[in-house]
Amino acid sequence: MTQTAYRIQGATGEWEVVIGLEVHAQVTSKAKLFSGAATAFGAEPNTQVSLVDAAMPGMLPVPNRECIRQAVRTGMAINAQINKWSRFDRKNYFYADLPQGYQISQLYHPIVGEGEIEINLDEKNPDAQTKVIGVERIHVEQDAGKLMHDQHPTRSYVDLNRSGVALMEIVSRPDMRSPAEAGAYLSKLRTILRYVGSCDGNMDQGSMRADVNVSVRKPGGELGTRTETKNVNSVRFVMQAIEYEASRQVDVLEAGGKIVQETRLFDPDKGETRSMRSKEDAHDYRYFPDPDLLPLELDDAFLEECRQSLPxxxxxxxxxxxxxxxxxxxxxxxxxxxxxxxxxxxxxxxxxxxxxxxxxxxxxxxxxxxxxxxxxxxxxxxxxxxxxxxxxxxxxxxxxxxxxxxxxxxxxxxxxxxxxxxxxxxxxxxxxxKGLRQTSDTGAIEAAVAKVLAGNADKVEQYRGGKEALFGFFVGQTMKAMQGKANPQVVNELLKKALA
Amino acid sequence: MPNSTDKNALTDLTVAEIRDGFRGGAFSAREVAEAFNANVAAAKALNAFIVETPEKALEAADAADRAKAAGEALKPLAGVPIGMKDLFCTEGVQTTAASHMLEGFTPTYESTVSKKLWDAGAGMLGKLNLDQFAMGSSNETSYFGNVISPWKRKGGDNAALAPGGSSGGSSAAIAARLCPAATGTDTGGSIRQPAAFTGISGIKPTYGRCSRWGIVAFASSLDQAGPMARTVRDNAILLESMAGFDPKDSTSLDLEVPRWEAGLSSDLRGRKVGIPKEYRPDGLNAEIAALWDRGIEWLKDAGAEVVEVSLPHTQYALPTYYIIAPAEASSNLARYDGVRYGQRDLPDGAGLQDMYAATRAAGFGPEVKRRIMIGTYVLSAGFYDAYYTQAQKVRALIARDFELAFEKCDLLLTPTAPSASFALGEKQADPLAMYLNDVFTVPASLAGLPAMAVPGGLDAQGLPLGLQIIGRALDEQSVLNAGLAIEERAGFAARPEKWW
Known part of the structure; x- marks a missing residue:
């Protein structure tokens, strides 16, 4: 099968789009990454919050082994390198949904290294082109809480149920070249996560969401400046966001403009992306190793157990x-x-x-x-x-x-x-x-055949005259007379005999 | 044993004497608690307590008396009232870290260390004042006013003196007989330096011996709880109840707690004590140097062999500490944002950022702000490697210095602080002069080693001076034993003359 490359037709010629995805997948676990609080979806606000999640004074994180296990299993499922030594870092920034004032993540030493995912551009067509997409890393980190702005005319409310829930951030290489490839990658990744059981993959509930990195370039040219569209929550929206963002970038470049490295938001109602903040406003996250946590060291027995448990x-x-x-x-x-x-x-x-x-x-x-x-x-x-x-x-x-x-x-x-x-x-x-048992009672079927032939003497004549296609008609009539319960093979035999 | 009606005599007793006297029937636990409650109530001028809890002390005493009357097995600290540094979260009792930020904050939980002490039968006399968020060496950064040392200089100088810091409420209260013992925390010397300033003992155990859970965090990789008391034996008794593995603190050590009190012995034959030459800089205070020499003689007298050792990276310890500790603090203190608890300043029409700024401006004192700014700076993009990464490397070299030294000796003997207590206000204007107070205590903190301060004598002004013993990781026993040897030979019996 020949590959038709995805190209954007601009005024100055063809453009190629380069795509990388950072997928946040909520780890399937009854408890949060560093606390024992529950994680069920849809619970009443602030009912699944421990002292740790609310960052009360003196509270300390303790890693949840199950979350670590799920990340390792996921890494194994994409043939990735599992790092037996990894470490948690703090990503510092202030926001009302982030009680600690930092997110515990893994910047410098992620738990999972290089892996790969094979995509099929038309999963129902086995002959369609397949392609291997590189995965740079998977790390585990805490989710933030949620702000609710619609509860009060002038104030915002905070729901910390999600605060501290374990996420895997699965970072692809910029290996995708079309919205379809990105869609296929996301679908395949979701399939793998569901097989492994490490994430339920329910994008509509926010269990899985993608940050979409897009840049454009002349085919084969230097990589362009990328934008990152945050928190896109369906395969279709990811594809739409890429289509929109790629052609927007082509328009900007062809009009003599420059692409600004920035964070953008996708508006599903309009099918557009729009600017959220540019690099100049970007936070300095002041990452440093979390001194409350020891490095995570995985032993061979644990890794073997993870491997054995893979479906x-x-x-x-x-x-x-x-x-x-x-x-x-x-x-x-x-x-x-x-x-x-x-x-x-x-x-x-x-x-x-x-x-x-x-x-x-x-x-x-x-x-x-x-x-x-x-x-x-x-x-x-x-x-x-x-x-x-x-x-x-x-x-x-x-x-x-x-x-x-x-x-x-x-x-x-x-x-x-x-x-x-x-x-x-x-x-x-x-x-x-209902008395639907099929009958092979030749007596009953013979009687039905006789009745059918007698009632359709003209067609019998035609059949015998060489119009053999009428055989099916007799079968149908006989079956009907038998209320469908006659064994079709027996009907065939008896009809053939009677019409001979 | 003193007469049970002699209240003053009761408050002069050590923890061991109270424990044993109570058990032997010389006095009731209630008599002890009442005596100390009375001393606390009469010592407002020292400002050692932020909250007094006489009812808690009586409650524990009555429980001890009832248990004794019923012939039940008595808990290790039955009948012993203590002071609790107000950095430990105490359920139902305001916990402030001496800050305006947490003024009025009443935890719904009990720190692991304080819980262990209550479970061991101790009663709480109150929450002790400290430097704000444990940041300071003189107690002058407390939002609730500085603690005043019970000690005065000889010769009519009536200057109010610093009790040391950050555990200055603990040191002053013990020296003034407001409690027989107290908890402290030590990040860079916060147990040892105030102990030295007030003529008492205190030990910072190996990092990880005591759980940090429920202690308001200053610098997570350095913070360690420990006891303060008037004798080495009392420190051993308290530490046995405070230490132990806590699954809620990932950095706590999963080891049996040794029976330190039973292991006490001042016979140091066969032990080698190292004297680090780098701790004797040119400008070292002559009285401190002389005390150090006496200390060497005392240890020799106890049978130890004394050798000179080198800790070549000592001069970098203070700058390293003042990068790492503020870096961690800047992140640890991000949770005080006015969103969930504690101080909130919400100017009219303020947005989230305005609320953060107003809350933190009002809630933190100048020293805390200074350290948050230093910490934020050293973690910033572009400065991280030059400061934080470099400091971590130097920290490893400092730890290595100790490892090499401990190939040649079992213990190290040094002064605790470079001077005796100073007058309040004397060093406040110059943060660097204040930071120099930690010069002898910070290296052991960076290396996570057990270290103890014991009183050695008085200087010409009549103020206490302390000696520091540093041991190998986990070898608190040797540290305590050397402390005991000094205690026995120094015969330190001086006490502040009551003026309050």
């Missing part, structure tokens, strides 16, 4: 689905794109193999097809997701087993599935209660 990752899983389960590249890609989908599929597969007493490979195709067409179709219609699916993997496996062993036909299976969706009933029970 099969999306790339490996996709390859296995293709190779071992014989799924199409498309199906393998879709089923592995989200950890939840793969988990659901594998539950369906395991249960299917168990009830049908077959190997997973033998039930894989039918399971994949059913999940991606029947179940997804139904969920879309109902506006639901796999997470709140009314049908469980066990129910799905039972339904597929009924088809596989000839108890019901594929057509009846669709009916049964509809009933399952509405009533939440079990497939075998529905088949029994």
């Amino acid at each position: 099969e990752l999306p790339d490996a899983k996709r390859k296995r689905y293709e190779k071992d389960l014989g799924l199409s590249a498309y199906n393998a890609a879709v089923l592995t794109a989200e950890a939840d989908t793969a988990r659901w599929f594998e539950a369906l597969l395991a249960e299917g193999a168990r009830v049908q007493k077959k190997s997973e490979g033998e039930v894989a195709k039918a399971s994949a097809n059913w999940l991606l067409s029947e179940l997804y179709g139904a969920l879309n219609r109902l506006g639901r997701t796999l997470e709140d699916s009314p049908v469980t993997p066990e129910d799905g496996a039972e339904l597929l087993a009924l088809v596989a062993d000839g108890t019901i036909s594929g057509t009846i299976a669709k009916q049964v599935f509809e009933i399952m969706l509405e009533s939440g009933g079990k497939p075998a029970q529905i088949v029994e209660e």
Whole structure:
């Protein structure tokens, strides 16, 4: 497949865009990075705040091992170097949402070093171009609280629930060259985080957000001055922000202007970025090693435990689905794109193999097809997701087993599935209660065939005259007469015999 | 044992004597508490206490008396009332760090060290005055007015003298028999120098021995709590109750607390005491030099071998300290911003930045502001490497000096301070002259080593002079033992004549 480079057409010719992302991902942990306070989303303001989070006098941070573990596992999942010695630094600045007056972060010695993420520009097209995006580092740091400006006409309120929550900052190399690549990187990163379980990836809840660094240059030329658009909270917005920001920069440069290194904000309503503060107003953060904390030293046993706890990752899983389960590249890609989908599929597969007493490979195709067409179709219609699916993997496996062993036909299976969706009933029970069991009773089918042929003498004539396409019509009529419950193979045989 | 009605005699007792006398039935704990409460109430002129808590002292005394009456096992400090430096957060009792910033601040929590003391049966006589945020060597930076030393110069000079700092409330109160012992904290000499100025003893243990949790932070990598009392034995007794691992302080040492009191021995045969030549600069006060020589003789008399050693980087200790301590302080004190607790100045129509400026301008005294500015400066972009990074390197060299010296000896003997107590106001105008008070105490702080001040005698003006013993990391026992050897030979029995 040939690559079509993303180019911005300016008045002076083509421009190339250079993109790097700094993604803040909230670490999945019941407790904060340096305190025992809880981290649940949506709690009442200031109900998840410890003395440490509120920076009361004399309070000290103590690292939460689980947060460190999740950062290490994430690093391992992107084949990154894990630094057995790292250190926390203080980033000093005043703001009302920052009780300590500094954020504890890792500037000089991050816990995770160089790694990489492979992106696929069209995840559903396995032949599409893949590209490796470098990850410079992952470090852990504290989140700040939240200011609320809409509670009082002249005053602002502070909610410290998020204060001290653990974040991973995942910093990419400036390796992306189009909004699509940035979108694919962010999606892939989110997939990996969800597989690893180190971040829930819920961008709408702020669990994951991106600072987008964009610059433009003539293709292959010197790097341009970059801007940083802060806190963009969806894949679509990231792509929009890049598109807008890149063409804005081209306009500025072509008008003879200069790009100012600055921090910008993205306005999702207008699809624009706008200036927040320039480098001249930038804080001097006065980073220095946090004297309340010892350097973080990781031993081999801890690293080994982290490694052992890693699940099969999306790339490996996709390859296995293709190779071992014989799924199409498309199906393998879709089923592995989200950890939840793969988990659901594998539950369906395991249960299917168990009830049908077959190997997973033998039930894989039918399971994949059913999940991606029947179940997804139904969920879309109902506006639901796999997470709140009314049908469980066990129910799905039972339904597929009924088809596989000839108890019901594929057509009846669709009916049964509809009933399952509405009533939440079990497939075998529905088949029994509604009398949907497929019949191979030749007597009954012969009678139906005879009736159909008798009632369509003209078509029989035509068929026998050579219009063989009419066979399907007879099958349909017979099935209808049998209320769909006839074994289609038996119907075929008996019809052929009767029409001979 | 004194007669139980002789209140003055009770307040002359040491911690060990109170403990043992109470246990032996010579007097009740309540009698002791009442005697000290009376002395505290009668000593307002010394301004040693910011808050007096006679009811707390009585409560602990009554609990001790009840336990004794019931025949229960008595806690190690049962019947012993003490003073608490107002840098330790005490639940339900105002904690100010002698600042306007925290005036009226009442913690909902108890510092680890104070809690350990209360758990050991001690009672609290009150919160002791100090230099504001523990920054100072004379107690003149307290927002609540300076403590006045109970000592006077001989010969009719009625000048009010400095009790030393920052633990000046502790030193004055012990010397004046307002409490038998007190807590101090030592960042660059804040236990040792005031002890020397008032003719008492005090030990700064190895960094990490005592938890910093709940102590208002000055410079985290240097701050260390320790006891102050009139005898070496009393220091050993208190330190045993104060020290110990605390999971809430990442820098606290996870080690058993030695039984220092049981290990006390003034027999120094086989021990080598090093005399660092760099501590004898040309202009050294002759009386201090003479005392030092006497100290050497006393240690020889106790069986020790005395050798000359070199600590070549000593001259850089003070400038190194005055980079590192302010750097950490500038960040540690950022939390006092008027948002959540303590002082808040909100001028009409003020925004957030205005509130910060107004609050901090009003809440901090000049010395605290000076150190915040120094600290902010040395951490600033462009100056960080020249100051902070360089200071850290020198700090490592100073620690190395001690390591090398301790290959040749077990202990070091030096003066505690370069002079006896000075008159209040005498050095206030010249911060550098004030900083020189720490010249002998700061090196051990930078190296995190245990160091103790013991009184050695009086100068020609009748003011106490102290000697300092520095030991290897974790070897408080040897430090205490050498202190005991000096104590026994110096026979220091002088006490300030009551004028208050």
